[in-house]
Amino acid sequence: xxxxxxxxxxxxxxxxxxxxxxxxxxxxxxxxxxxxxxxxxxxxxxxxxxxxxxxxxxxxxxxxxxxxxxxxxxxxxxxxxxxxxxxxxxxxxxxxxxxxxxxxxxxxxxxxxxx
Amino acid sequence: xxxxxxxxxxxxxxxxxxxxxxxxxxxxxxxxxxxxxxxxxxxxxxxxxxxxxxxxxxxxxxxxxxxxxxxxxxxxxxxxxxxxxxxxxxxxxxxxxxxxxxxxxxxxxxxxx
Numbered sequence: 700x701x702x703x704x705x706x707x708x709x710x711x712x713x714x715x716x717x718x719x720x721x722x723x724x725x726x727x728x729x730x731x732x733x734x735x736x737x738x739x740x741x742x743x744x745x746x747x748x749x750x751x752x753x754x755x756x757x758x759x760x761x762x763x764x765x766x767x768x769x770x771x772x773x774x775x776x777x778x779x780x781x782x783x784x785x786x787x788x789x790x791x792x793x794x795x796x797x798x799x800x801x802x803x804x805x806x807x808x809x810x811x812x813x814x
Numbered sequence: 815x816x817x818x819x820x821x822x823x824x825x826x827x828x829x830x831x832x833x834x835x836x837x838x839x840x841x842x843x844x845x846x847x848x849x850x851x852x853x854x855x856x857x858x859x860x861x862x863x864x865x866x867x868x869x870x871x872x873x874x875x876x877x878x879x880x881x882x883x884x885x886x887x888x889x890x891x892x893x894x895x896x897x898x899x900x901x902x903x904x905x906x907x908x909x910x911x912x913x914x915x916x917x918x919x920x921x922x923x924x925x926x927x
Contacts, residue, residue, distance in 0.1 A: 732914055741818075741905050741917030742859070755914065788857060800847045800866055803915065805859035 701725065703806035705791050711812045712781055720776040720809045724793030731774050732803060733766055734790040742790050748774060749797055781813045818908050820918035827896045828926050834881075835891045835921045837906030846910050848882065848889045853903040853920070862904070865889065893923075901925045 704723045712718050724731050729750055734742035744758040748768045756766070763781075768774040778785055788810050792803040817840045827833035839848070850862040865873045865882050872880050877897075881890045893900055903922050907915040 734915075734917075739919070741907075741919050742915070744914040744916070747914055758914070790857075790859065792859070797913070800864055800909075802849075802861050802864065805851075808857045810857075 703791055703793050703804050705789075705806040705809050707809060708807065709810045709812075711814060714781060714783060714813055716781050716813075718778050718781055718811065720778075720789050720811070722774045722776070722791030722793075722806060724772065724774070724791070725804055726772075728793035728795055728804070729771070730794040730797045730801075730803075731768060732792040732794070733774070733776050734792065736788045736790055736808070738787075745776070745789075747797075754797070778811075781811075783813045786811055786813045818906055818916050818918040820904075820906055820921050822921045823919070824922045824924070826924040826926055827893070829896055829898060831896055832892060832894045833896055833923065835893075835904050835906075835923070837889045837891070837918055839887050839889065839906070839908045839916075841887065841908065841910075843910055846908060848880075849907040849909065849915070850878070850880070850889075850891045851905045851907060851917075852900075853905060854901075859905070863891065896925050898925050898927060 706721045732747040733745040736742045746756040751771045763779045766776045788808040790808045792805045794801045794803045819838045846867045848865045851859045863875045877894045879892045903920045906918040
């Protein structure tokens with residue numbers, strides 16, 4: 700079956716611009732997670748959704764970052780007034796539920812470059 | 815806050831040999847889960863193996879096994895009969911019930927033919 704997909708795979712933008720990164724989770728997965736992976740680092744948690752609501756957004760670095768999941772499926776991570784420090788790979792993952800030892804299935808990521 | 819430490823930024827192993835990747839973590843919780851993920855150059859994170867903290871028996875998945883030492887908060891990954899396709903970044907991850915993963919900084923594994 701189809702895995703987690705993310706679009707675009709690469710995004711180059713100028714400092715100060717607005718960007719949207721999209722995540723299509725595995726069908727039926729209720730939990731969706733966003734991570735940011737900087738060069739040479741492990742993924743860092745940003746936010747996760749259980750259904751349509753953000754269950755934990757404590758990892759968002761500041762109010763320039765926002766994510767939505769209006770229908771409990773596709774999610775969009777939005778970054779306003781981008782800065783060069785936002786350059787990273789943004790990973791999305793989905794899971795059947797938040798409980799137990801459920802595996803998180805990761806997408807291939809979106810590489811964001813802010814020039 | 816939970817922290818996960820991988821003290822080996824790079825490791826190499828001869829094809830068909832065995833290699834062990836180290837991971838330690840810090841937590842005050844008694845109930846949690848531990849994972850090893852593999853990330854090849856394609857960036858896709860792939861689950862290698864998982865361990866429930868309440869289980870004393872070490873998890874195994876074919877050529878992959880773990881040495882889980884709960885008291886020492888240690889969770890190492892052993893790869894037996896290493897293959898060229900095992901070359902990748904390996905991330906150790908900690909997860910509390912229902913919550914997000916906390917990842918280590920990764921170990922880059924090179925397999926020498």
